Amino acid sequence: MTEAESQDNQLEEETTRGSKNSSEQECTEPSFQPKILTFACNWCSYAGADLAGVSRFQYPPSIRIIRVMCSGRVHPDLVLEGFARGADGVLVTGCHIGDCHYIKGNQYTKSRMALVPELLSNIGIDPRRFKLDWVSASEGKKFSDMVKDFTNQVKELGPLKIKLEI
Numbered sequence: 001m002t003e004a005e006s007q008d009n010q011l012e013e014e015t016t017r018g019s020k021n022s023s024e025q026e027c028t029e030p031s032f033q034p035k036i037l038t039f040a041c042n043w044c045s046y047a048g049a050d051l052a053g054v055s056r057f058q059y060p061p062s063i064r065i066i067r068v069m070c071s072g073r074v075h076p077d078l079v080l081e082g083f084a085r086g087a088d089g090v091l092v093t094g095c096h097i098g099d100c101h102y103i104k105g106n107q108y109t110k111s112r113m114a115l116v117p118e119l120l121s122n123i124g125i126d127p128r129r130f131k132l133d134w135v136s137a138s139e140g141k142k143f144s145d146m147v148k149d150f151t152n153q154v155k156e157l158g159p160l161k162i163k164l165e166i
């Protein structure tokens with residue numbers, strides 16, 4: 001390669017980098033690893049996460065799990081607090097409907113969490129940064145896939161730029 005060709009290549013790389021950085025909507029940091037706060041109920045989802053680990057189903061190291069006895073313990077305020085404390089995404093998981101160890105805990109979760117997307121929109125946070133899903137103790141693969149998909153989704157959205165006060 002001649003010196004002129006080498007300079008052309010370098011210029012092209014810099015131009016490409018520059019144009020990518022000019023868009024604020026796209027995440028331009030390839031190394032961006034989102035922080036995803038995950039609430040997992042003790043009896044199903046946490047056991048599902050554990051099974052994913054034992055079965056060596058890989059998932060990104062983006063999640064920070066908080067184990068709660070039941071997903072019904074998670075109030076929408078805790079989701080907002082997660083964002084306020086630096087999470088780029090929040091995942092709430094529990095037993096499948098009908099399998100809650102406290103009978104109706106996850107039904108309360110379902111109705112409470114239905115409010116979250118609108119709450120987030122109202123304060124300027126993209127609702128795609130939040131996800132509610134059900135994972136049983138035998139669904140290690142599902143847990144791993146869910147974390148991968150959600151991490152990719154949040155990665156595309158980029159770091160959360162809004163600062164919330166607790």
Ligand code: FES
Pocket residue numbers: 041042043044045069070071072094095099100101102105106
């Ligand atoms: Fe798992 Fe209630 S115990 S959702």
